[in-house]
Structures are given as C-alpha cells and as structure tokens.
Amino acid sequence: MKASFLIPILLIIPSLLISQTIELEKEHLNNVIQSGKLGQAQLKKMGISWRELLNEFGGYPELPYNPVSQRIEYTRIDSFNGLTKKDIYPKVKEWIAINYGSIKAVLHYEDFDSGKIIVKGHNFLIVEDILKSFWGSGSSKNVVRSLKCYHTTIFTIKDGKMKTEFTNLEYESTTNGYFTGTYYVPATESKYSIIELYPVTIREESTWVSRLSTLKNTSTQVNYIQESIKRYINDSKKDLEF
Numbered sequence: 452m453k454a455s456f457l458i459p460i461l462l463i464i465p466s467l468l469i470s471q472t473i474e475l476e477k478e479h480l481n482n483v484i485q486s487g488k489l490g491q492a493q494l495k496k497m498g499i500s501w502r503e504l505l506n507e508f509g510g511y512p513e514l515p516y517n518p519v520s521q522r523i524e525y526t527r528i529d530s531f532n533g534l535t536k537k538d539i540y541p542k543v544k545e546w547i548a549i550n551y552g553s554i555k556a557v558l559h560y561e562d563f564d565s566g567k568i569i570v571k572g573h574n575f576l577i578v579e580d581i582l583k584s585f586w587g588s589g590s591s592k593n594v595v596r597s598l599k600c601y602h603t604t605i606f607t608i609k610d611g612k613m614k615t616e617f618t619n620l621e622y623e624s625t626t627n628g629y630f631t632g633t634y635y636v637p638a639t640e641s642k643y644s645i646i647e648l649y650p651v652t653i654r655e656e657s658t659w660v661s662r663l664s665t666l667k668n669t670s671t672q673v674n675y676i677q678e679s680i681k682r683y684i685n686d687s688k689k690d691l692e693f
Contacts, residue, residue: 468560472523472649472666473511479650500571501652504659525617525673529681535610536566539684543606543613546683550676566608566664573601576622576672579664581657593660600622600669615680617673620645622665625629645669 480501484494505511517524533537540563548554551572560569576598601621607614621644628638651662 468602470518475516475650476511476652478663479553479653481579481615483652492674497652497656498655504663508663508667512663512670513594514666514670521646522618523620523649525670525677526638527616527677528612528614529677529684530612531684532611533688536608538565538687539608540566540568541615542684542687543608543680546680549683550679568602568606568608570606571601571619572674573599573623574672576600576665578661582662596624596626598665600672613680613684615677620669663670 480498483489483497489497514523515525516522544554544558544561547568547570551557551570552636557569557570557572558568560567572597577595578598580594580596599622601619601623602617603619605614605616605617621642623640623642626639628636630636645666648662648666651666654662658666
C-alpha cells in the first residue's frame with residue numbers, strides 16, 4: 452500500500468530544485484510516506500498544505516546550503532575596480548561603525564596583512580507566525596513578531612576584491628507576557644540555530660509558516676546587508692567631492 456501512495460503524494464509536493472534544503476524536505480516527506488504511519492488522507496492533506504504554503508511564499512527560499520558542513524552559509528565575492536586593499540579595508544570598518552553602533556562591541560578580529568575582519572553582531576527580523584490558542588481550543592491567528600538574528604561576518608579583503616561570509620546564524624525570540632481574563636501568561640524566551648529550522652516539514656504544520664518566513668527573511672536581510680556594504684565602498688570614491 453505504501454507504494455500506491457508514493458506517486459500521487461509526490462505530485463502534490465513541488466519538485467523544486469532550488470537548493471539542497473528543498474531536497475532535505477523531499478527526503479523527509481518521502482520517509483514519512485514510506486513509514487506508513489500516516490493514512491492516505493493525512494498524506495494528501497499534508498502535501499496540499501505544503502504546496503499551498505510554498506505558493507504563498509513564492510516558492511521555497513533560496514538558501515546557500517553547504518552539504519559538507521551541512522549548514523547554510525552565505526558567501527559573496529564583490530569586485531571593486533580601481534580600489535586597493537588599502538582603500539577597501541578602512542571603508543569596511545567605517546560601515547561596521549555606522550551600522551552596528553559600536554565597532555568596539557562587535558569587532559572580534561582584524562589583521563590588515565591577511566585582509567581579515569571578523570564581526571559578531573545581530574540584526575532584527577520581522578517574521579510571520581501562527582499563534583495557537585493558549586487554552587487549546589483549536590483556534591489560532593496570524594501574527595508578526597520580531598527576532599534577533601545573531602551572526603558572525605567574516606570579511607576577506609584584497610586589491611580590487613572582497614569576500615563576505617555570514618555564518619553561525621542564531622535567533623532569539625521573546626514572547627511578551629499577557630493577561631487572558633484574570634490569568635497571566637508569563638513571557639518566554641528561546642534561542643535556536645538556523646540549522647534547527649530545516650527540514651521545515653519535520654515539525655508540526657503549525658510551525659511551517661514561522662520557519663519558512665524566518666528562512667526567507669534571513670536571506671533577504673543578508674542580501675540587503677551585502678548590497679549595503681558594496682554600495683558604501685563604491686560610494687567612497689565620492690567622499691571628497693564637495
């Protein structure tokens with residue numbers, strides 16, 4: 452019977468080849484099918500829910516998954532024609548000072564000879580989530596919440612080029628305390644790594660929105676930061692044009 456479920460359910464699950472992480476999703480879903488723990492109706496519902504959710508998100512987020520380290524690692528190389536390492540290096544430090552508030556608080560290593568600058572800091576992400584009823588009534592509502600995203604950024608600089616790596620991504624989530632009637636629900640805090648977010652489908656369906664939203668918005672934020680650094684360095688040519 453398991454084999455009879457396999458083809459129709461896989462047709463429901465999108466065959467996207469965006470990144471290694473979508474392959475992890477498909478592998479997990481196939482394992483669920485092969486296990487026989489869910490009936491055909493449950494498998495069909497799961498496949499439809501997954502497809503509909505991916506359609507809402509515009510597909511599975513593009514994630515730079517490294518199969519060797521089994522981690523998501525954002526690496527980018529930018530070229531700067533006409534700029535030497537001596538030009539680029541201080542501009543990176545300027546950008547850090549402007550965007551992190553205190554360069555002393557986040558700068559963990561620097562060495563001009565090797566062209567290395569290592570920063571540990573955080574930014575904020577706004578993500579979508581589904582809040583389930585505290586009383587277990589089955590009701591839920593869509594909400595947005597803020598996450599702290601901690602990361603390590605490694606800059607490697609040489610004449611005309613710079614490599615930027617974002618690694619060790621972790622999130623900190625805080626839920627404020629609130630009253631429901633006369634009962635006070637205390638605040639909660641949790642911290643988790645990006646590797647705990649995928650495969651998304653390995654957790655209960657109520658967490659899929661939050662997990663996909665976090666992964667997608669992380670990529671968007673990292674790309675924005677990398678573009679911001681590139682822009683700042685390129686604009687440095689105009690610094691003295693006043």
